[in-house]
Amino acid sequence: MSVITRERAEQILAELVAIPSVNPMDRPYTGTVPVERAVIEYLEALLTPYGVAMTRQAVSATHENLLVTLPxxxxxxxxxxxxxxxxxxxxxWPDRAFTPRVEGDRLYGRGACDDKASLTAMLLAVIDLLESGSRPPQPVLLxxxxxxxxxxxxxxCFREAGxxxxxGIFGEPTNLAPIVQHKGVLRWDITVHGKSAHSSRPELGLNAIDGAVAVIGALRAHQEALQRDYTSPLLTGPTLTVTMIHxxxxxxxxxxxxxxxxxxxxPPGMALEAAHAAVVDQVSRLGWQVTHHPPQAAAPALNTPPDHPFAQQVLAICQRHAGSGIRLEGAPYGTDAAWIADRAPALVLGPGSIATAHAVDEHVDLNEVVTCARIYREILLANPLP
Structure with missing residues (x-):
């Protein structure tokens, strides 16, 4: 009997949501073990009875991975x-974020959609293979x-292991549509320098906030120019967003x-370093003294060709399970997939909607988790295409 059932999906996902694994997001972390340790211990307990090889990968004092290998x-x-x-x-929403609740077909909780629903579907697919004795054509790494x-x-860290x-399939909330393209991201701070003075005599100073307003205007104008130059049938154009100001x-x-x-x-086709340099050049023309701080994040775009045999194979599998309306799509956000795509074809695929990710009352449809597990299982057993 298959383990890919709604009841099993609800059980595993609820147990995962109940284990906080909050990323400190560059804020001070006071924990004594990596953020992910409790989830990793849960996964080890779940999979140990099947005799699979499992290796913890130490990423840093704050983070770690678990790598599961199936022959x-x-x-x-x-x-x-x-x-x-x-x-x-x-x-x-701290009062209920880590107390999973089910209302109808939806399971609510932090991580329910992003990304423990995908993890649950992958676990169900792998456990079903192990219990049925089905052996995939290639080794599988979870x-x-x-x-x-x-x-x-x-x-x-995984990439460095060579x-x-x-x-590669990377689980993220895509509503079961395979993502072949997504944007890269670059984040950094820009400090505008002025001159202080008493606020009763502003003419004696130089208001750095006025300079910041000018920088925001320049970023907006540069974004408009970029969106005219970079178009894609699967993606919106480049965006420059000011997310914090002090x-x-x-x-x-x-x-x-x-x-x-x-x-x-x-978007794909824009080199991160060149794109950053162009922004620096535009800001420099304003005449304000500014400092561009080192990037806090820099991640490439994903650009798997839609006609790649793997993309077409996965699309056909998704359509069989989720309906003929499923199409290959692009996404404005970034994922881990981009770090592997230069070595092998990579797709982003999972249950749930990005619209509820990171939101209060984040949730996922449990039936979609089950369908995704069936999709993952078929992909695991599919012979590689040339």
Whole structure:
């Protein structure tokens, strides 16, 4: 009897949601073990009875991965299935974020959609193979990755191990549509420098907030120009978003500094370094003294050709299970998939909607988790195409 059932999906996902694995997101971390440790211990307990090989990968003092290996009929490059086990914080709904609840077909809780639903579907697919005795044509690697939500250091650690990969599926909430393209991201701070003065005599100073307003205008104009130049049938154009701003020291002084945090989403075809340099050039033309701080995050775009045999194979499998309306799509966000795509074809695919990810009352449809597990199982057993 198959383990891919709604009841089993609800059980595993609820147990995972009840285990907080919050990424500190560059804030001070006071824990004595990595953020992901409790989830990893749960996974080890769940899979130990099946005798599979499991290895903890130490990423940093704050983060770690778990790599699970299943042998295949043949040796050689592996099929990689990856889901991340860290979540964003839940400070805006701490009373219920880690108390999973089910209403109808929906399971609510932090990580229910992003990304423990994908992990649950992958676990169901793998356990079903193990219990049925079905052996995949290639070795299978299930990577429960840490630190996707902030630094993507978990997938970077896996990449550094140099393991040979033939193809990769990365679980994220895509409503069961395979994602072949997504944007890269670059985040950094820009500090505008002015001159302080008493606020009763502003003419004696130089208001850094005024300079920041000018920088915001320049970023907006540059974004509009980029969106005219970079178009794609699967993606919106580049975006430059100011996500945080801090200026001034006291209420009655002209601010001598103002710092903007910039989130730059870059589509395939734009080189990150060149794109960053172009922004620096545009800001420099304003005449203000500014400092561009080192990037806090820099991740490439995903650009798997839609006509790649693996993309077409996965699309056909998704359509069989989820309906003929499923299409290959692009996404504006970034994922760990981009760090593998230069070595093997990579797709992003999972249950749930990005619209509820990171939100209060994050949730996922349990029936979609079950359907996704069946899709994953078929992909695992599919023979690689040339």
């Amino acid at each position: 295949g009929e043949a040796s050689g490059p592996a099929t990689l299935f990856e889901a991340h086990i860290d979540t964003v914080p839940a400070e805006d 990577l429960a990755a840490g630190d996707e939500e902030h630094g993507q250091s978990g997938i970077a 393991i040979d990969i033939a193809r 200026g001034g020291r006291i209420r009655n002084a002209v601010p001598d500094e103002c710092t903007l945090s910039v989130d730059f989403r870059v």
